[in-house]
Amino acid sequence: MAAILLGFLMQALIVYCGLYTIMVRKNPFNYLRQLTPAWLLAFASASSAATIPVSIDTVIATGQVSDGVAR
Secondary structure, three states, X not given: OHHHHHHHHHHHHHHHHHHHHHHHOOOHHHHHHHOHHHHHHHHHHOOOOXXXXXXXXXXXXXXXXXXXXXX
């Protein structure tokens, strides 16, 4: 069980955050922190469809994605 959790953690930190850092040249943790409202709603509602409006609003609020692309 510990090996699986370690693998998940390494995947998230090394692969996802590493690729974000290499491709965008910004700190991935600042971006992930701004998406916290969408994560909390997804966890609380257990529905990915319910989080779509919140996800769009939070992505637009980050200022890194234009309105047209986000919608």
